[in-house]
Amino acid sequence: MSGDNLRSREHEVRDDDGPVIEIEPESNGEEAESPLEEETSPEYSSISESDDEDSTSISTRSFQKDTIEDVFENGRRYCNETYFMPNDEAEQTRLNIAHQIYLIVLDGELTRVPIPRGRTRVLDIGTGPGDWAVEMGERYPDAEIVATDISVFDIGPNSLGLPNVSFQLDDAEAEWTYHEPFDLIHLRSLSGAFRDWGSVYRQAFHHLRPGGYIEVIDADTAADVINFPNIQNSYFSILVAAMQSAAEETGFPRNQGHLRPALLTSVGFTAVNSTDITIPVGVWPDDPRQKTLGKMALISILEGLESWSLRQLTDTGNWTAEEVRALCDKVKGELVKATGMTARVRILTGRRPYAHDFRRGRSDDEMLEEVLARLQLRESKRDES
Ligand SMILES: C[S@@+](CC[C@H](N)C(=O)[O-])C[C@H]1O[C@@H](n2cnc3c(N)ncnc32)[C@H](O)[C@@H]1O
Numbered sequence: 001m002s003g004d005n006l007r008s009r010e011h012e013v014r015d016d017d018g019p020v021i022e023i024e025p026e027s028n029g030e031e032a033e034s035p036l037e038e039e040t041s042p043e044y045s046s047i048s049e050s051d052d053e054d055s056t057s058i059s060t061r062s063f064q065k066d067t068i069e070d071v072f073e074n075g076r077r078y079c080n081e082t083y084f085m086p087n088d089e090a091e092q093t094r095l096n097i098a099h100q101i102y103l104i105v106l107d108g109e110l111t112r113v114p115i116p117r118g119r120t121r122v123l124d125i126g127t128g129p130g131d132w133a134v135e136m137g138e139r140y141p142d143a144e145i146v147a148t149d150i151s152v153f154d155i156g157p158n159s160l161g162l163p164n165v166s167f168q169l170d171d172a173e174a175e176w177t178y179h180e181p182f183d184l185i186h187l188r189s190l191s192g193a194f195r196d197w198g199s200v201y202r203q204a205f206h207h208l209r210p211g212g213y214i215e216v217i218d219a220d221t222a223a224d225v226i227n228f229p230n231i232q233n234s235y236f237s238i239l240v241a242a243m244q245s246a247a248e249e250t251g252f253p254r255n256q257g258h259l260r261p262a263l264l265t266s267v268g269f270t271a272v273n274s275t276d277i278t279i280p281v282g283v284w285p286d287d288p289r290q291k292t293l294g295k296m297a298l299i300s301i302l303e304g305l306e307s308w309s310l311r312q313l314t315d316t317g318n319w320t321a322e323e324v325r326a327l328c329d330k331v332k333g334e335l336v337k338a339t340g341m342t343a344r345v346r347i348l349t350g351r352r353p354y355a356h357d358f359r360r361g362r363s364d365d366e367m368l369e370e371v372l373a374r375l376q377l378r379e380s381k382r383d384e385s
Pocket residue numbers: 079083085095098099125126127128129130131132148149150151170171172173187188189190193194
């Protein structure tokens with residue numbers, strides 16, 4: 001596959017002003033945010049100051065290795081008893097490679113959304129070793145990058161000491177308590193990290209400035225993103241099915257559910273844009289750039305097999321570590337031989353609207369109805385108190 005081919009295989013779906021409209025029909029039934037609250041972000045004025053060193057957040061702590069108790073299991077290191085991926089050196093190296101792959105996929109860019117000039121605030125949720133956050137800090141020296149995770153990696157990039165990048169321990173499923181809104185909230189490779197993505201998106205919406213963007217990027221092998229000839233009769237498909245059902249059991253889904261444009265629109269995001277990019281996996285492409293990308297993707301997947309499955313499958317009680325490793329070995333043998341293997345990366349972006357976006361799109365009657373409903377609600381609340 002050549003570089004041009006790669007681009008031509010991108011498939012864009014937009015839900016507002018893009019060329020192709022494709023909103024998936026399913027919705028989680030959540031109501032969109034009220035448009036009239038847009039430009040005020042009341043949650044910031046109601047948060048009281050804390051004695052936390054970093055005034056950015058009151059719920060977070062700076063990264064310190066000794067505040068974390070790692071869990072060792074079957075020869076791998078994990079940050080807690082719950083999250084399925086390890087945080088040891090092998091995993092850190094794999095994430096470093098994955099970061100380079102994403103850079104190639106995005107043509108050297110770190111994001112697909114526009115970054116405003118000046119004192120832009122960026123939040124990187126589940127930053128891992130922090131490659132993305134650090135590079136954002138380097139490329140945008142005037143921006144303030146807040147990188148959060150529930151885990152601390154060994155050779156933390158915080159040692160680079162960039163003045164505009166701060167690392168904090170924070171669980172994104174807990175209540176977010178940042179003092180100031182962000183211009184971009186970035187979530188990459190977090191499939192399986194959250195029970196309820198809708199709730200994470202709702203918090204992201206509230207912590208973005210009007211006009212600010214959310215960007216979600218994922219390509220979880222457990223989410224049917226890999227394809228190769230005869231995949232149906234492969235050890236790989238056995239592993240994927242086992243990971244999917246184990247993930248379902250734990251309540252932390254590993255599928256494409258969080259990458260549905262409808263999930264972002266249901267919490268109030270507009271300009272929702274979903275782009276699928278198919279990349280080669282393996283050394284089969286003729287084009288040198290694609291071959292390099294394919295090699296890196298293959299290494300990352302071979303290295304990832306155990307990380308993605310070991311804890312998840314052994315936790316079910318149906319698999320021993322030896323059985324999981326034996327299956328991973330069989331899958332590895334299969335993948336190195338597969339010709340024409342590809343992986344699909346999805347990039348989902350959405351914008352928190354300005355109030356005038358809504359005004360433009362609504363009739364005067366609808367606006368009046370909305371205002372009257374809000375007044376009635378306020379009056380009934382006043383009567384109750
Ligand atoms: C596969 S890594 C991806 C790291 C990074 N985003 C990247 O692209 O290189 C997933 C990261 O999410 C973090 N994570 C998992 N659950 C989380 C949560 N509830 N809140 C914040 N981070 C979480 C993990 O500790 C891990 O570092």
